Amino acid sequence: MKDEVTREERVDNLKGMGCSRKRVEDARFTQGKGNYVDDVKLDGMLFGDFVRSPYAHARIKSIDTAAALEVPGVLAVLTAADLEPLGLHWMPTLAGDKQMVLADGKVLFQGQEVAFVVAEDRYAAADGIELVEVEYEELPVLVDPFEALKSDVVLREDTVDENGKATDGAHGPRKHPNHIFTWDAGDKEPTEEVIANADVVAEESMYYHRTHPCPLETCGCVASMDKVNGKLTLWGTFQAPHAIRTIVSLISGLEEHNIRVISPDIGGGFGNKVGAYPGYVCSVVASIVTGKPVKWIEDRMDNLMTTAFARDYWMKGKISATPEGKITGLHCHVTADHGGFDACADPTKFPAGFMNICTGSYDIPTAYLEVDGVYTNKAPGGVSYRCSFRVTEAVYFIERMIEVLAIKLDMDAAELRRINFIKKEQFPYTAALGWEYDSGDYHTAWDKALKAVDYDGLRAEQAQRVEDFKAGKTRKLMGIGLSFFTEIVGAGPVKNCDILGLGMFDSCEIRIHPTGSAIARLGTISQGQGHATTFAQILASEIGLPADSITIEEGDTDTAPYGLGTYGSRSTPVAGAATAMAGRKIRAKAQMIAAYLLEVHDDDVEFDVDRFVVKGAPEKFKTMKEIAFAAYNQAIPGIEPGLEAVSYYDPPNMTYPFGAYVCVMDIDVDTGVPDIRRFYALDDCGTRINPMIIEGQVHGGLTEALAVALGQEIAYDDMGNCKTGTLMDFFLPTAWEVPNYETDFTVTPSPHHPIGAKGVGESPHVGGVPCFSNAVQDAFRPFGNMHTNMPHDHWRIWKTANDLGLHG
Amino acid sequence: MIPAAFEYYRPKDMAGVLSILEEHGDDARVMAGGHSLIPMMKLRMADVPHLIDLQDVGGMSDIEISSDSIRIGALVTQAEIIDHADLAKVAPILREAALQIADPQVRYMGTVGGNVANGDPGNDMPGLMQCLDAVFTVVGADGERDIPARDFYEAAYMTAREDEEVLTAVTIPLPNGGYAYEKQKRKIGDYATAAAAVQIVKDGETCSSVAIAMTNLSDTPIYSEAAGAALIGTAVDAVALDAAVAAMLGDIDPSEDNRGPVAFKNHVAGVILRRAIERAWSRA
Incomplete structure (x- = not known):
């Protein structure tokens, strides 16, 4: 048989790894044909919505639902009293704490769920909410975690025994009734000793403010209990549908096979949709009670004020070095404000996530980290907003400490980084706080980045600008923001990563159809990452069928294999690996079939792009398409019919993507308005599956980094009122506020990942936040600035200038 | 919601x-x-x-330019202000200001009448209309009456319009000289941290007349006659600018919000006014 297609064309036809294949999802999204949870419409569907607390801390004296029940269309009003007999008035959190589903005697944050009104439509539910009469007795409010640790006010009655003494929490003893846990890593005394005896020590306290992932689509669900067959179907905005199924089973007592969880299209998650929320529980209960499907959808204010926030870390650091700038030790203490319940979404053994990656990209011989979690009267959460668990906090901390140390040493911050980077030959590198970095080539990336932006030229320009400013020729300062980050993603190895006991492996199941197309199902769920595009590309390269002939399906627990979902950049490192491994199982069987068809021994054929060829005789081959047909339709001795495979992948290690970012910013000293002139981002995510999607991810992550660094916050007043509950005050950048981004890359494949990929969705956020912040801070360095807290909105930048005496 | x-x-x-x-x-x-x-x-x-809903009531959707004034129907949208070529020639400050209101989608719906009638201190058009010495026409059961923009605003959301009256049109004397609408905001779609409207006339090397109004720096727009007076008869030099800014600061009364504390707002108001005057003067 003559083959008129060249090998190169055969490779191109697959649209496999490395191809900037267009996103297959976009055909429906750009035409408004996506199917989100609010698009789910079922016969007789009811709507539920919450009565929420106007107070941050109050005792509930009574709840009167009579008037609400009179509203036409209102069918039921659930309160904690209704949930208590079912044991559902509280629910477990992912962090080992528990959380009220509906206010059980008191409320702990503004916006807390107090009652659930179930009605025939949204309008009746909203009218019913207005008429539920709740009598509150206000209690003293604690919004400052440091005060909470000293206060006589006990926020949580379940944290003290009958004598008022603090009981043990999920992660050990409490220091105070409002204290949740202490978690540490590294060597305390040796670190303190190194720092005490060091030639140079820089210290800084920094607050990584509270913010929110704010996905464009808010959280929601539809619960439908079929009382005839006893099956519950739950559609929802779940980043981890299988975990939700198991949790629902554990807390409701329904057998897991009777629960089907479906995540339809999801409009962004960024960590906000990992946890379980009262709305899910109430919708399920309401559906069981009424026998009808019940929908709950947050509005924007609900989402910003009540579902999971991110950050709120008070970080205190000490970093020591030799006079030449070689870092000798790092000490970090964190006071973590978790709000009213500890509902962090971290692997359960890591109550501060992977904060112990805070030695960053540097060879720091001795380090110690201690984190204290604290309850306050704020909304619960503490999720990883577009990052692996607490990694934005860790990277911000170290990238600020490096800058502060550079000031102390009177040294260039780029050079200080260079002399402290972990060297290429040191990988795999075990950091002082325990993680084993799989691979890296930091010096190459750093040099490439600095050259690309003409770093020395920028510094010369900046020096001139300072001269001009001092001479009264300009009122604009110039900041050069640097950051070098190492992410830790792909949670994770089951030996140390689980969520409520669920191991953090992931999975892929492949079925090849007889005519040479395929469907693959995964335990992950895309929220915009483009899985249907990229996972098909991995498979195309592994099994030799075109990506366009491979359907990727996720999110339906009745059909998809068990997996822990999509967050913490884990999809490619874990499910992507499972996909490759399942593909290799397909290929192994295909090899046997090909050998039979070509009448040679198995070892005499080899895989070549889209076919198996007889070694040394490339004109003798069977394409994967032919092999697929034979697998189903030809009796082959000793081989079962069919061509399917499933792989469950337990990663041997995390992956460690890294990157080098530079931001150039002009700052109007008089108005506090920053203008981002240039942003250069070099990412090394190992093997690159789809360069176009990577670039899109980098743009998105940087934009969310810009938001967080320059204004995006969840702020409270002293009474615990949320001041940023709408998009008027919560900063969501638009095309207008976003600069042009220059992207670049190096490729350092992961040595333990089947295809060498490391994950990229969150890197730009992790590296971007300190880069934007460092640019602002760097502009003021010549005038004595050491550190100012984010968010760097206009008035805070103005205040920095004002405090430095720059307004004359 | x-x-x-x-x-x-x-x-x-x-x-x-x-x-x-x-x-x-x-x-x-x-x-x-x-x-x-x-x-x-x-x-x-x-x-x-x-x-x-006023959409089906006719006669309020036109922009009419006569020899001495401009009449803008209450239902004219911000987008129509921006797109009106003749209006941009005779009163370019309207276009400059409208382009800084909200975002294009909102501007296709938001109207001049709604913007000035609502009495929201964050709205941009009230201050602009005070600067331009506009007159608002309202109609009620007893017929029409005209209220000068400079007398219209009493407090936040409180205006000289009675509950039973409808604002139907805005009439502006044809403006003269240089203009500027300068606005600092946190992001697209935001209300002003501080905004200034300036219309200034140059006679030889000196300022012969000027009107200055500030937005979102009190619970109403602030027409600052004193700021204007500080410029008239001067060459709009540094001393005059300082005096105008000082006079304006005496008239505004900003309050703290998420945009920042009072000291910041006062400082930015001064910077914004200074820039607005300089730009308007350069165009005069």
């Missing part, structure tokens, strides 16, 4: 509007573009049992 139930009316003429207003008093509100009122209703901060 679900409003309470309300009756929706869409009368064909002003008589129909006025009769509904008369019947329901302050339980009724008229709506033009709806971009201020509907969000307030959704937040249940505005209780409007009777909502009167």
Whole structure:
């Protein structure tokens, strides 16, 4: 048989790894044909919505639902009293704490769920909410975690025994009734000793403010209990549908096979949709009670004020070095404000996530980290907003400490980084706080980045600008923001990563159809990452069928294999690996079939792009398409019919993507308005599956980094009122506020990942936040600035200038 | 974000509007573009049992330019202001300001009448109209009356318009000289941290007349006659600018919000006014 297609064309036809294949999802999204949870419409569907607390801390004296029940269309009003007999008035959190589903005697944050009104439509539910009469007795409010640790006010009655003494929490003893846990890593005394005896020590306290992932689509669900067959179907905005199924089973007592969880299209998650929320529980209960499907959808204010926030870390650091700038030790203490319940979404053994990656990209011989979690009267959460668990906090901390140390040493911050980077030959590198970095080539990336932006030229320009400013020729300062980050993603190895006991492996199941197309199902769920595009590309390269002939399906627990979902950049490192491994199982069987068809021994054929060829005789081959047909339709001795495979992948290690970012910013000293002139981002995510999607991810992550660094916050007043509950005050950048981004890359494949990929969705956020912040801070360095807290909105930048005496 | 139930009316003429207003008093509100009122209703901060949509009432959608004035119907949208080539020639400050209001989608719906009538201190058009010495025409059961923009605003959301009256048009004397609308905001769609409208006339090397108004720096727009007086007869030099800024600061009364504390707002108000005057003067 003559083959008129060249090998190169055969490779191109697959649209496999490395191809900037267009996103297959976009055909429906750009035409408004996506199917989100609010698009789910079922016969007789009811709507539920919450009565929420106007107070941050109050005792509930009574709840009167009579008037609400009179509203036409209102069918039921659930309160904690209704949930208590079912044991559902509280629910477990992912962090080992528990959380009220509906206010059980008191409320702990503004916006807390107090009652659930179930009605025939949204309008009746909203009218019913207005008429539920709740009598509150206000209690003293604690919004400052440091005060909470000293206060006589006990926020949580379940944290003290009958004598008022603090009981043990999920992660050990409490220091105070409002204290949740202490978690540490590294060597305390040796670190303190190194720092005490060091030639140079820089210290800084920094607050990584509270913010929110704010996905464009808010959280929601539809619960439908079929009382005839006893099956519950739950559609929802779940980043981890299988975990939700198991949790629902554990807390409701329904057998897991009777629960089907479906995540339809999801409009962004960024960590906000990992946890379980009262709305899910109430919708399920309401559906069981009424026998009808019940929908709950947050509005924007609900989402910003009540579902999971991110950050709120008070970080205190000490970093020591030799006079030449070689870092000798790092000490970090964190006071973590978790709000009213500890509902962090971290692997359960890591109550501060992977904060112990805070030695960053540097060879720091001795380090110690201690984190204290604290309850306050704020909304619960503490999720990883577009990052692996607490990694934005860790990277911000170290990238600020490096800058502060550079000031102390009177040294260039780029050079200080260079002399402290972990060297290429040191990988795999075990950091002082325990993680084993799989691979890296930091010096190459750093040099490439600095050259690309003409770093020395920028510094010369900046020096001139300072001269001009001092001479009264300009009122604009110039900041050069640097950051070098190492992410830790792909949670994770089951030996140390689980969520409520669920191991953090992931999975892929492949079925090849007889005519040479395929469907693959995964335990992950895309929220915009483009899985249907990229996972098909991995498979195309592994099994030799075109990506366009491979359907990727996720999110339906009745059909998809068990997996822990999509967050913490884990999809490619874990499910992507499972996909490759399942593909290799397909290929192994295909090899046997090909050998039979070509009448040679198995070892005499080899895989070549889209076919198996007889070694040394490339004109003798069977394409994967032919092999697929034979697998189903030809009796082959000793081989079962069919061509399917499933792989469950337990990663041997995390992956460690890294990157080098530079931001150039002009700052109007008089108005506090920053203008981002240039942003250069070099990412090394190992093997690159789809360069176009990577670039899109980098743009998105940087934009969310810009938001967080320059204004995006969840702020409270002293009474615990949320001041940023709408998009008027919560900063969501638009095309207008976003600069042009220059992207670049190096490729350092992961040595333990089947295809060498490391994950990229969150890197730009992790590296971007300190880069934007460092640019602002760097502009003021010549005038004595050491550190100012984010968010760097206009008035805070103005205040920095004002405090430095720059307004004359 | 679900409003309470309300009756929706869409009368064909002003008589129909006025009769509904008369019947329901302050339980009724008229709506033009709806971009201020509907969000307030959704937040249940505005209780409007009777909502009167003005879209079908004719005669309020034109921009008419005569030899000495401009008449803008209340239903003219911000987008129409931006797109009107003749208007941009005779009163370019209107276009410059409208381009800084909200975002394109809002500007297709938001109207001049709604913007000036609502009395929201964050709105840009009230200060601009004070700068331009506009007159607002309102109509009620007793007929039409004219209210100068500089006398219209009493407090936040409180204006000289009676509940039973409808604002139908804005009339502006043809402006002279250089102009600038300068606005600092946190992001697209935001209200001003501080904004300044300046229209200035140059006679030889000196300023012969000027009008200055500030936005979102008090609970009403602030027409600062004193700031203007500090410039008249000067060459708009550094001393005069300082005096104008100082005079303006005496007139405004900003309050702290998420945009920043009072000291910051006062400082930025000064910077913004200074820039607005300099730009307007360079165009005069």
